[in-house]
Amino acid sequence: MSDKKMKKIVAETFLDLAHMLETGQSGKKIPIAVTAIGSEHGEETIYSAALEAAKKGITVKVIGTRDVKAENLESVLVSSEEEGHKKMDEMLSNKEVYGAVTMHYPFPIGVSTVGRVITPAAGRKMYLATTTGTSSVNRVEGMIKNAIYGIVTAKACGVSEPLVGILNVDGARQTEIALQKLKENGYDIRFASSGRSDGGMIMRGNDLLTASADVMVMDSLTGNVLSKLLSAYTTGGKYESLGYGYGPGIGEGFEKLIMIVSRASGVPVIEGAVEFAREMLLGEYQKVLSEEFKKARKAGLDDILLELKSGKREESADAIKAPPKEVVTEEILGIEIMDLEDAVTCLWGAGIYAESGMGCTGPVVLVGEHNLEQARTILSQKKFIG
Helix, strand or coil, X not given: CCHHHHXXXXXXXXXXXXXXXXXXXXXXXXXXXXXXXXXXXXXXXXXXHHHHHHHCCCCEEEEECCCCCXXXXXXXXXXXXXXXXHHHHHHHHCCCCCEEEECCCCEECCEXXXXXXXXXXXXXXXXXXXXXXXXXXXXXXHHHHHHHHHHHHHHXXXXXXXXXXXXXXXXXXXXXXXXXXHHHCCCCCEECCCCCCCCCCEXXXXXXXXXXCCEEECCHHHHHHHHHHHHHCCCCCCCECCCCCCEEEECCCCCCCEEECCCCECHHHHHHHHXXXXXXXXXXXXXXXHHHHHHHHHCCHHHHHHHHHCCXXXXXXXXXXXXXXXXXXXXXXXXXXXXXXXXXXXXXXXXXXXXXXXXXXXXXXEECHHHHHHHHHHHHHCCCCC
16 A cells, blocks of 8 residues: 555544544545525536536535435535534534635635646646735735745645746746745745746746646735636536645634635536545645745744845834724625735724735725624725725
């Protein structure tokens, strides 16, 4: 038996044991939730995908309006998309499931998703780092973190020495310099080489098609477009038929395994996302995340990021402290990503506790329900929103 297969068996055994101790349920269970309401192709598509995953031995709990019974498949009935998301969070918190696949989640700043696609020219798996969420409001800092998030995801899924390339977008050269510095300081990062004649770790469009890199680094908006394109280019765009979705939300301190798919994702992609979630769990991705950031910090990551931030903020903003923390459930949309932290600070200055986040349509400011209208008024007066 190979070492990889043995490690997978051991990881699965420990997860099964943890589930039994926490819930009292025995059996081959590493349950994964899937929310069904909201798909452009109807709930039937989600249930069909869940059933296909269940046939492969994965325990799936579908949160939706239909009661479907099958081996390894359980229905959790709700009446709305909002209720479904609340139920998903509750099940994750209670360890009724260890991961979830859903079409929307407001990740906090610092967390973004690493997608996985199948490249058309070579039929290879490639990790897009990242595809939704925002690792940092500073573009280059975000791309540096995206590279580490991509490495974490690839390693958790069994790619022991992933090759990292940087897509030729704004900030690519600064990101290259920073990653080279990490490598020089001892961080074990392996760089890909472009398939074009001049090589180098800056990747071109051709490299996306041929998977010249295992991990392709970019900003999340570019990654989101590419994920859609590579998932739906064979169908005309309305049905995502290839790949594994937009991937898991990765970030330090974020412990929920939440996999994002699109409302346009079809059966193969939803099924792939469930399989992707199981791989992440068996690969102990949280342990990999901790180890990679520990090694990166030893190589000077914090100093490199501090250099990027120096001189960017006004002293007056630094002097404003957050009000007492409270539960924030309401989203205010329409804020430019570069203004997001300033908007939060503005509300703090007015005595309103707020947090930054990323919704499915872009950046959001999160506030308590009782502060929603006042916060909107302040942000409108200050020209953060229309």
